[in-house]
Amino acid sequence: MITKKYQTSLLQKVVMISIFLVITLFFVPYSFELILSINFLFILFTGVSRVLLFPKKKKVVRVKEKTEKPFVSIHIPICSEPPAVVASAVRAAFNQNYDNFEIIIISNNTKDESLWKPIEFLAGSLGDKVTFINVKRLSGYKAGALNLARKLTSKQATYIFTLDADYILHQNALSDAVATITSRKLAVLQYPQSYSNTSLSTTGISDNYELYFDCFSEGANYEDVALPTGTLTLIHIKVLDAIKGWSASSITEDAMLGLSVLEKGYKTGFKNKVIGQGLIPGTFEDFRKQRARWIFGNLQVLLTLLQNRTITLKKKWFLSLQLTAWINFLGIPLLCVVYSTLLKLANPEINIYSILGLAGFSVFTHLVLYMGIALQKVSNHPLRALSMLCAHLSTIEYGAFYWWNIFFQKEKPFNRTNKFYKNGTFTIQDFITPLILLLTGLLLFISYPVAWYGAIVAVFGTLIFLAKLVTIYELGETRKAVKTSTSI
Template sequence: MRAVVAVLVFVTAAHAAIWGIFREQQQAPDFRGILPSVSYAPFDGTGHPDVDNIPNAERIRSDLKTLAPISRAIRLYSSTGGVELVPPIAGEVGLKVTVGAWIDKNVDRNEREMLSAIDLVKHNSNVNGIVVGNETIYRGEQKVEDLIKLIQRVKGQVNVPVTTGEIWNIWLEHPELASSVDFIAAHILPYWEGFSDTKAVDQALIIYQKLRDAFPGKRIVIAEFGWPSAGYNLKDAVPGPFEQAVTLRNFVNRAEAVGMEYNIVEAIDQPWKFFEGGVGPYWGILNAAREPKFAWSGPVVDPAYWKLAGIALLVGILLSTPILRLAQPSAMQSFLLSAAAHGVGAWVATVFAYWTGHYFVFGSALALTLGLILLVPLVLIAMARIEEIAAVAFGRAPIRLLKKPAATLAPPPTVASPPLALAAAAPSADMVQAEAGEAGAAAGAAADAPKMPKVSIHIPAYFEPPDMLKQTLDAVARLDYPNFECVVIINNTPDPEFTQPIQDHCRELGERFKFINAEKVEGFKAGALRIAMERTAVDAEIIGIIDADYMVEPDWLKDLVPAFDDPRVGLVQAPQDHRDGDRTLMHYIMNGEYAGFFDIGMVQRNELNAIIVHGTMCLIRRAAMEMVGGWAGDTICEDSDLGLEIIEHGWLTHYTNRRYGYGLLPDTYEAFKKQRHRWAYGGFQIIKKHWRRFLPGASRLTPDQRREFALGWLNWLGAESLGVVVAILNLIWVPIVVFADIAIPDKILTLPIIASFVVTLAHFLVLYRLRVNITVPRMLGAMIAAMSVQWTVSRAVAQGLITEHLAFARTSKGGFSLMSVEFQAFWEAVIGVLLLVGAAVLVASNAYKEVHEIYIFAAVLVLQSLPFLAAVAIAILENSRINSFAFWTNTGVRTAELIGLRPVALPKTVPAAMPAPQPVASEIHRDTV
């Protein structure tokens, strides 16, 4: 434990050191003077001035008192709607005012604006000029000649300089405009031209000189210069608090040095300007709370930096504390878990900084809130997967697995294998603390005088191919165990072609085999199994369950039944496996996908006595089954439901990852998806049925068991459902980004999705390489198969939310099902293609702006399309030639012949004089049969 604590302290210290190393501090020229002018709009909040954002005298007076020590003058952009209150109040605090008259296409409003501006000049001696229109030509609101007429009209009625505010290039393109004004009011905003903050000041001075050269002798005022403190980049122009501070401090010093007249845009952040893109609200040198964003002298630093560092460290420490509860964690395991916890802490601090440093209108606040709500479970899922990676890669080896003694793993054919030894372990549940020593003693006693309690094997069948079921029964008959019976129950199958051959075969196999043909059975498979229990021998102590397609190994019962010598053991589970994985390439990768659950997830869950019961290859103590009420018919996953009931009542469970039975894979991709849909829907039914028992004191579940089941459901049902929900929401958001140019998802929302995908990919690849004995190509195929059912699982969860019961759908096996004529990934194809199209549209629309967040958003859409496209790929593969192994074999042969690695096999010719041999009668008979 000391080593673990040392690791946690080390990671925390390293995290703090990283914050210290990356603390940004920039140098910029000090400015200790007073700004000549700043742009001021007396509006507050996020409401548009034309709607409900009317300023009042108290707010204006407070603002101007704040600005008076900073600037000698202010520039206004309109003269109505409450702005007319500003000049007289500015006179009270000694501020000069450049009045603005807002000009657009509204003739009546233009008239009111000009008359109000003229009136303000006449009644306020502190007004030093009028700006008629702001970027009116650039916005296409007026023609140049019409604007000149308005300027001349105002000039004729006032005795202060009159001009218009325009982007610098408009002045160069329309020299007649410059001739009509008293001075040139040029806007130079390098951000909007895509210049980086390091080039912004140089660019401004170059343009200033161009204007001086173009209009010698004319008074030139840089009426707008600024840099945003937040928002999205535009090409090389990156907004930010450091960039704003350094750029403005550099600019004012160099402007003062050359005697430039200038106005800084703007005094106070205007959150209502969200329509001007991501940077619109963030041009102020004061934030919306009227607080300075930066200091005009000394190093440029983030004053809230260490607060954020403290939040990151605190969250990291809190998320690391559960490591102390792990049973003997290794140093590397603790390091990986703690590093992940502190990574989440850094993300939380970043989210906090974003939330406190941005302004939100209703839509963007809703989008951010919804995004964070969806990301929290996504982050929890990623943390759970990292925990499993750490446990498998660096934790202790599994110690509760049932396994054969080393000396008898490969016995000679003539020597019977002794029973499995129970591994010494100390699970967390109170009732299993003494399991280690007792397990060894039980194993030794079993070896000396093996107990042979009677086992009743139940095989439910529903329209199963008779030949396949006969193979299952023959394998049961070969069991190397003297004391068992087999109850075969065929339910709701009135066709005698399915029932009569099995009844006859049971008679041939002997009195151990009982045949039941039950019609009109209710409760799906559980109803059939309840009938089987009624026909079970009274002296049977253990119930074995196998599916109708499973061929069991002879030593299944002999190896696993001794585990029940411990009276606390209620259930023993063996893994599923399949004997037809080489039927096609699709079946090959499907079988690899199944293997991951049984070699990774089940092994880890077994360490905490929290396995998921999956029906076939399962042995259950009869007393445990009767204690929990037997098979329940209110879910379509009756096996997992019963297993959880048994665990909730305090029984021990055991698992072995050794294969004792081999079944058949689903015939088609359609059957594969239907099976996964049934599992997911049944799993959600179980959640709704059992969630109350996960409350403290509601059952005998230990905290570890509660956590394992909850995270397991979240990791499976939640991850797949969240993936689909987030993908669809992102797809809906694409047109908002493209056409509205607002609410682009920030990196705090998109990068966690990418990180989660990377964690999921690493989780799959690392754990498969460490635990699953399959080739790399098969592993990659298994990954595609696992991704391909995301839509299927999410549909099952959605149906589980709105429905109570769906009919049990039998999985078609044995090669007797017909291929559906429908394309089995239609909706996946639609969503996958739309996601790719959305990504392409984002990239194309971003060609000019080159906003980084849009590219990241597009990358997220591409990643989110992969599960949907995986389903499309398998659906296409199923009906293609490449699904056949013969195709690959023939292709390999042809390739080898083409490159000369093997001689070309020429067809043999039969001499013309010799007739082709005719088959004999027996051969003809054999071929036709």
């Protein structure tokens, strides 16, 4: 059950910080300018670091498949998933061209028997290689399910391979993963998350997802500190036991596992080769919830990283870039624009143009740096880079404000990504940010038409509004591209 401490609204926290900023403006001269200047340094540092990170690709020697076939235990945690989706994932995992493996499926916290009973039957029909367990109540979210799977793992196992319920493995996935992790002498090996429900009309969304792996994971290979991302992950079982399993202290248990492994002095790696494909969320609601979970969970891990004294500063830099990949630091500039405008309307004598200038320059700098990374990602194809920017802008308020939650509460519930592809849903809440910016810009422009600030704010609000519409359309196209059979 979700307790009341999880029920607090992000809007309430934004209002609290906004009141603090307004009070500060009255009592501390040039306080907004000082806060904006410090915030700008964060935007500049993270943005430039991301641009510099992109070319840092570690040369990986081609690996030859070895004759040795160490035992691999494939762990598939499921919770209220569509049976047809899970069945496809299980069959693909079962049909590997690698003989020495087992599959453990942990169904947890699923009240509806019609969702897990078909998978139990399927597992039974596939023989002794597949184990299915249903647990009515299991704590620890996904980490809890994976820890239970570890207890059921065969004593023969050398590696554990984690797989999300919607991922269809290529037949050579295990062969490639085992050969790579042994040749590179890694404790953890991560592959990129790729998606099957994409098309030419969803390039913005798919490129936005791929950017994390092409930039952050690939760049982290330079120091052997690529963090796992929860699926398509191969882990040495002795290393998992050395860190005492999966930690439920973060809702991104994968990133926390990677940090725990690195703290023990082991190496982690990434191989940019598609060995399996999953499903992109089909609605904007699920898309933003997924992004919010990544932001908050990774900040939980970042706080743990900052307290670490054994990992070098250089490695911390690479790790921090991965953990802040979905953060944009635009919360303060956006708030400053809105509240300085309101203050100007209330008291025309207040000079807010330096505040608006710094805030606007901060936003502009972030967008330019993001486009720099996007153009590298798509090989200087401007239209694809703009599509990526739309996907980025569609959840801009989450990258701007959601990480603030970490200062108010240390825990949040694990919001599972819905795999039931029904009609898309979105609410007026999804458009609050662009509407506020649009209204702020219009008020400023109408009151002071000579100044061009209002027009720029209104245009930016309009761009975010349109970006959300484009993303909602693309997510609708991902629903159309789902070709999973409805039969088990």
